[in-house]
Amino acid sequence: MARFQKPAEGTWTEHYPELGRGLVSFDDSISPAFYEREREAIFKRAWLYVGRVEQLTRNGSYFTKELPGVRTALIVTRDMNGIVRAFHNVCRHRGNKLLWEGTPRDETRGSARQFVCKYHGWRYGLDGACTYVHQASEFFDLRKDELRLAPLHCDTWAGFVFVNLAREPRQTLREYLGPMVGALEGYPFHEMTERYSFRAENNSNWKVFSDAFQEYYHVPPLHTHQLGPTPEAQNPEYEFEGAHYQLDGPHRMVSTSGTHKHHWPAEHLYPSEALTRSGSTGPWDGPDLGATLPGVNPSRIPRWGIDNFQVFPNLEILIYERGWYVTYRYWPTSHNTHVFEGDLHFVPARNARERLAHEYAAITFKEYGLQDCGTLDGTQMGLEQGAFRSFLLNDQEILVRHFHKTVGDWVDAYAREQAAAPAR
Ligand code: FES
Ligand SMILES: [Fe+2]
Structure with a gap:
């Protein structure tokens, strides 16, 4: 029986009748042709999260970002006037990749007063203006x-840097994020500057991994041993029941309890958890962030533990009751491969104990991330086998249903716009 109350319609899925209740196709996750349409319809038109402002610590700071799914490499910089800007990472002269270290495919970061092309030495200010052309008199009408x-x-x-590859985005970033995600604007993300980053190259469509983080239905079966050493700890059905689901345009969220291990008796804990006072839902002794946290736990569920905001298309923001947050990003590299990025953010540790608790949470994150990754190859292979063309989603998987519908809607809308556009 459901622990949390369902909406008046009886289920969350029926609360949003436009989603239907039928079987769902995942052909969108196995088709090379659909992937090509996604690239144009979604990744070249949606606002994409590329980094935090804390990665641009001062005027002159920059980082590069690879977006292989749209064959785009970026420079994101804070210019000498403090303005955050993004540019294609391409030299104006003959198209060399402008900023890289190691190999041109690696991302890099640093600070500079100007960017210098490695090929013929052209230079650019951090506002993008060309400041120097080697042997300028040799050019014609330069x-x-x-x-x-x-x-x-x-x-x-809220300190998240987004880019949009469209010539003219149809919405401003704030319009795009809408009221549900926008309500988080006052959350103290800016205080959580201690960051741990993980990256993985996975053999699945980008949506297959995103699906794994849009429901808690899988948690007790898949993460059994990470939940605790005892049968009681390993079967916390009620802890990971989605308590509140909310859709807002292309975005979606779920609030849940998660485990509150700081309240658990010692026999249900691993010794390392008790020792570090930390684990899969983060450090037990969180910072004092004040009484009201804007935007989180919007339905005020009791024993709130985690908010999971899915910002279309490929960003997830997980906000934990203990005062830290995680971002996930899924960058497609082909129809059945993607790059996953997970970043944990804490208020900086004030002593060794707090640092240890952060480190332990990060290691635990890596473990459960690997457990989630562990099903990816198998799911992609199973979908590609074509034994079934449509699948069953329960009420706890409503966000998966909404996600695939949204992807389909965007691709269809783009196709209609293209068909209606005057021939060029
Ligand atoms: S390609 Fe950059 S200076 Fe020639
Ligand atoms: Fe998981």
């Missing part, structure tokens, strides 16, 4: 003042 790096639409919200 107007250096008009030469710039190619800019991208770039905006920040």
